Amino acid sequence: MEQTFMVSIPIQEAADIIYNEVVDGSITGEIIDKYEIRDDGTLKCMVQVFEKHYYRAGNRLTLTVVFDNLGGNTRVHYSSGGGGEGLFRFDWGASEDFADIVPDALEKYRIH
Template sequence: MNNTLNVSISVEKTVNLIYEEVVNCSITGELLDKYEINSLDNKKCIVMVFDKHYYRAGNRLTLTVIIDSLEDVTRVHYISGGGGKGLFNFDGGASESFANIVPEVLKEYII
């Protein structure tokens, strides 16, 4: 699974779109933490960690999203986890479903 995207919109707009989908369009989604680093040349990197309850997994999952403007485009890297049960970490596809929120909400901006 390729979990790094380049998008044609700003870091701020990217952050807002993902936040809106995970938190405001969900009953159980919440932002656990957001960390921002700004450089002297106006480039930035934002790390957001979300969590959301998935009935399919029987617990809460996390989604970590890193958005940066360190190159000429806005880059988005994302990973979900924490939904496994038992020895084999089976979550019924819930982690993949949570991670797929990112490319789905950004699909019209992917370059």
């Protein structure tokens, strides 16, 4: 699964879309941290960390999304984790479903 891709919209717009999908689009989704790096007042990088409860995984999962425009266009990188119980961390696909929110929400802005 590709976890890094480029989009044609500014960082803040992409971040708002993901926030709306995770937080406003679910009952248990919440943002637990957000960090921004600016240069001369211009947003250069943003990190968002989300958490959401998945019943099939039996616990809360995290989703970390990094946005930057250091190469011109907005680059998006994402990763999810925390799923499953016990030694094997089997989560019935919940972590992948959580991660899929990012490319699905930004698909129409992707630069191929």
